[in-house]
Amino acid sequence: MRLPWSAQDDLPPVDAAVARLLAAASASPAQDELVGEAAACAAFVAAGPDPNLRSAPVDVRRFARRLAAVSFATAFGLGGVAAAYAGALPESSQRLAHDALGPLGVPDHADDHAKDQAAKRADRKKLRATPSPSAANASASHGPDVNGAAKAGLCNAWFASGKPKNESSTAFGNLTTAAGGPDKVEAFCADVRKDHPSSKPSVRPSRTAKPKPSHTPRPEHSAESGRPSHAGRPSDAGKPTS
Amino acid sequence: MTAPLVDPLRAAAGGDERAFGVLYRELQPPLVRYLRVVVGNDAEDVAADVWLEIARDMRTFEGDAAGFRAWVFTIGRHRGIDQLRRHARRPASSMAEVPDTRSLDDTESLALEAISTDAALALIARLPRDQAEAVMLRVVAGLDVADAARILGKRAGAVRVNTLRGLRRLESMLPATATRPDVTPRSRATLF
Numbered sequence A: 001m002r003l004p005w006s007a008q009d010d011l012p013p014v015d016a017a018v019a020r021l022l023a024a025a026s027a028s029p030a031q032d033e034l035v036g037e038a039a040a041c042a043a044f045v046a047a048g049p050d051p052n053l054r055s056a057p058v059d060v061r062r063f064a065r066r067l068a069a070v071s072f073a074t075a076f077g078l079g080g081v082a083a084a085y086a087g088a089l090p091e092s093s094q095r096l097a098h099d100a101l102g103p104l105g106v107p108d109h110a111d112d113h114a115k116d117q118a119a120k121r122a123d124r125k126k127l128r129a130t131p132s133p134s135a136a137n138a139s140a141s142h143g144p145d146v147n148g149a150a151k152a153g154l155c156n157a158w159f160a161s162g163k164p165k166n167e168s169s170t171a172f173g174n175l176t177t178a179a180g181g182p183d184k185v186e187a188f189c190a191d192v193r194k195d196h197p198s199s200k201p202s203v204r205p206s207r208t209a210k211p212k213p214s215h216t217p218r219p220e221h222s223a224e225s226g227r228p229s230h231a232g233r234p235s236d237a238g239k240p241t242s
Numbered sequence B: 001m002t003a004p005l006v007d008p009l010r011a012a013a014g015g016d017e018r019a020f021g022v023l024y025r026e027l028q029p030p031l032v033r034y035l036r037v038v039v040g041n042d043a044e045d046v047a048a049d050v051w052l053e054i055a056r057d058m059r060t061f062e063g064d065a066a067g068f069r070a071w072v073f074t075i076g077r078h079r080g081i082d083q084l085r086r087h088a089r090r091p092a093s094s095m096a097e098v099p100d101t102r103s104l105d106d107t108e109s110l111a112l113e114a115i116s117t118d119a120a121l122a123l124i125a126r127l128p129r130d131q132a133e134a135v136m137l138r139v140v141a142g143l144d145v146a147d148a149a150r151i152l153g154k155r156a157g158a159v160r161v162n163t164l165r166g167l168r169r170l171e172s173m174l175p176a177t178a179t180r181p182d183v184t185p186r187s188r189a190t191l192f
Helices: A016-025 A037-047 A056-075 A078-088 A091-104 A111-127 A133-142 A146-160 A170-179 A182-195 B008-013 B017-038 B043-060 B065-087 B091-096 B100-112 B117-124 B129-140 B145-152 B156-178 B185-189
Strands: none
Touching: A016 B117, A016 B129, A016 B156, A037 B017, A037 B043, A146 A170, A146 A182, A170 A182, B008 B017, B008 B043, B017 B043, B017 B065, B017 B117, B017 B129, B043 B065, B065 B145, B117 B129, B117 B156, B129 B145, B129 B156, B145 B156
């Protein structure tokens, strides 16, 4: 007697009685044995994404990069700079700025916000004449010197567009405030460009800033690489190598 | 009207809920029956936990039907043993100690009519633990010797021996009930 559930041919032969018993043990399911199906399927659905969105993980990663870039741009004031660019620059420079900043997903309706941000930055700039090492250190512990980078970009753009003295432009207004007057913009920007020689907006810390101590454990200190429980220990991290 | 699934296993691994339901309906009965023999009354709860784990990891499953079957029973045995440790209950006795009247009635029905699934499982549960598990995994769950051995943590030879001994013992258990005084010779004849 063939046993419905078993696909095995290497089971020992059994008499009819045992065969019937085994067949009963392997019989078609009773309804009460399947009552958990809905719960199991619900758990299955809850455990994973819609199969039609198989590409979702990739999209999430791309979105996360864009999000990081937008945050980056906002944190470093590039959003405001871009908006200022949009209002102030001649067509060619505007297109250049747009191309450079466009991939970052910078919003293009932030003019008022940009003005506020620019004003705040200008106020902070007024409080210190030059970036001092301590100030740079302070900003280094929180990130690169925002004002320096933003101002470099503006100055570069200003020089590139022929040093316009357009009083009504947001960008020029920002430079004017920072420089202390429209006639001082050129000198101010010349100084700024000395610290930031690159023609692109730089977000690297200014050269006067001390490097931030690393808090990530170096590979040679972790006893077993790849084990999360060891990777997080800061015991040897941050110590200067001799 | 829905089209039949060509490969429910692959479809389920791809997130197809309907395919997952097909797998459930195919594997749940042998799983819960195996757990009834091994764990006893908590079999349904343990089986539900097994399916939660399967549901969680289904999309990462790579293998064929035999591999999936082995996976289900690997988890089933682990959780069954965990359940036993929590409640310190001996497996074979939990079904064998079902009130006698019920089990006797069912074993009598062996002679007169088709044996029920519950009665069959009750008898298998009376086997020594190793034999009961071997019979359930090899016969009811349909696992091959290698997979059963891996799940049981035994050598293939030991699984074969336990399966054979279990079947022989079942054979000896059945005529014994038929020789009870109130069983007529006619019913005994129907056993063979």
